[in-house]
Amino acid sequence: MLKDNQVRYVDGMKAAGNDVELAVFAGKEHGFFSRDPWSETSGEVVRVVGRFMGRDAADSTGVGALELNPKHPTLSKARGQWLGLEGERPEAGETSQDVCEGRDGMRNDSGEDESGVASVVTPRPQESVGFIGLGNMGAHMARNLVRAGYRVSVHDINEVAMKKFSDDGIPTKRSPLEVSESSDVVITMLPSSAHVLDVYSGRNGLLGNGGRLGPWLYIDSSTVDPHTSRKISMDMSRCSLNEKKGYAEKPMMMDAPVSGGVPAAEAGTLTFMVGGLEETYIAAKPLLLAMGKKLIYCGGAGNGSAAKLCNNMAMAISMLGVSEAFALGQNLGIKASTLTDIFNCSSARCWSSDTYNPVPGVMAGVPSSRNYDGGFTSKLMAKDLDLAMASASGVGFKCPVGSEALEIYRKLCDEGCEFKDFSCAFRHFYTGKDEK
Structure with missing residues (x-):
């Protein structure tokens, strides 16, 4: 597992404006890499910024010795940002090459750098x-x-x-x-x-x-x-x-x-x-x-898949709720654009209203503005809801609102809307009207 101070060190680097992330190295070493690869004039891609060389050293911080890669431009930001942690650090006047003891991070065919230190355990562009x-x-x-x-x-x-x-x-x-x-x-x-x-x-x-x-x-x-x-x-x-x-x-x-x-x-x-x-x-x-x-x-x-199904179930329910409210508002004499303004600055604010509005004529650049073509189809939403309900059944959990949402999207598919974006429920289930 990563040491707390290693995590805190890299978090501090990020807070200071460095675009870096933690990395796992071969064996038990850890370090940090650049999220955005940088290429030298020669075209060589450089990602690794630094390594915690002495991860298991008995020091007071758990960070241990730190090696920086002098080839990466992030180093210019990293120097001096040691956050008060103990362990190896550059002395005054010491160059990045001194810190790295001549190691330049170049890889050989064995997956190690020329210093013999195993390469970072991350997918690299040459892979x-x-x-x-x-x-x-x-x-x-x-x-x-x-x-x-x-x-x-x-x-x-x-x-x-x-x-x-x-x-x-x-x-x-x-x-x-x-x-x-x-x-x-x-x-x-x-x-x-x-x-x-x-x-x-x-x-x-x-x-x-x-x-x-x-x-x-x-x-x-x-x-x-x-x-x-x-x-x-x-x-x-x-x-x-x-x-x-x-x-x-x-x-x-x-x-x-x-x-x-x-x-x-x-x-x-x-x-x-x-x-x-x-x-x-x-x-x-x-x-x-x-x-x-x-x-x-x-x-x-499996937890990533579980999270996705929960997210999509909530998205479907939200879209149906917003569509139902807009359609009700129209029947009560309120324009959908007016309700959108209200929702987006009140407790009803949500993605289905402020980013993916289902009412044609209210928002440009979304499926409702192009006859519900493109986007995330009703067929796929029905599939995801079906997976969510089956998963809920498998653990003995009841989802009454999710089950109703599934039935609505099944009905939309049966009525010819399977390849329309799932926001089409506003028009094709609730019979909502376009904004004029």
């Missing part, structure tokens, strides 16, 4: 990432990894989706197993639990090759039930690495569903809800931050 699932979300996520400098290959059952990548020179693979055989890290973004089980455990799946795997890290960002996530994680725990990596003893698995929708996927500002081992979460941070802006660790395997 290959396989991405499976190139739908509305996955395609943008994969392209953001390419932009961040990762070597990406992709797979999807949709040949048209794959061609868009191959036309841009991005390698495509014929099966999940082929992705696994050529990747250090694999990310999946799939429509349902059944798809996830098939991609991981089915014929030519990721867990093929007799349980001896090439990638050291697997991340499933699909919205699935917690049971599926935990099953895949359990199956993964029985596997071994085909070739031992410098940063992993066994393959690691995380469930990391996302929130933010297609706009956030395209902009690289997704929120990730992560379940799995904490050290796996810390190791994956740089990779996730190439696709997202906010990372939330939710606990053990």
Whole structure:
């Protein structure tokens, strides 16, 4: 586990304006890396900023000796910001090269730097990432990894989706197993639990090759039930690495569903809800931050998936409540735009009102302004609510409001709105009117 003072040290660096995060190193060492990779003129990517070299040293702080990487520009901000902690620190007039004792952070083929210190346990741009699932979300996520400098290959059952990548020179693979055989890290973004089980455990799946795997890290960002996530994680725990990596003893698995929708996927500002081992979460941070802006660790395997279902259930209920209130207001003679102004500065304020308003004509740039096309479909909302209700039933918990929301979205799907954005409930269930 990380020492409290190590966490406090890096938190202090962030508070001082340094864009850094904690990192886990091979063995028991820890340190901090830059969230945004920096390239020298030569094109070399530098992420590691510093290492807590003496993590287990018997000092009063638990920080121990600290080594800084003189190649990273964050060092110029880091020097002098030691927050009063004891342990090795630069003396007056000492250069960053003196601090690092000539170590320059250059990597050799063994995954160690030239000083013999094992490399950081984080996905780096020189690693290959396989991405499976190139739908509305996955395609943008994969392209953001390419932009961040990762070597990406992709797979999807949709040949048209794959061609868009191959036309841009991005390698495509014929099966999940082929992705696994050529990747250090694999990310999946799939429509349902059944798809996830098939991609991981089915014929030519990721867990093929007799349980001896090439990638050291697997991340499933699909919205699935917690049971599926935990099953895949359990199956993964029985596997071994085909070739031992410098940063992993066994393959690691995380469930990391996302929130933010297609706009956030395209902009690289997704929120990730992560379940799995904490050290796996810390190791994956740089990779996730190439696709997202906010990372939330939710606990053990399946907890990320559980959090996503709770979030989407609340989102559905909120959208229905706001739509019902707007429709009632119209029937009572109040314009939806007037109610929106009231809601957004009062106790009714919520995302469904101030960011994703369901009334056509009230807000530009949202699905309600374009006949509910695009966005998050009613079909997907019904699927997520169904998963949430099944998960609730599995633990003996009753969700009367969630169950009613599921019935409403099932009805919308039955009446031809399955591919309309879920905010269409305002018009097609509550018969609300467009704002003139």
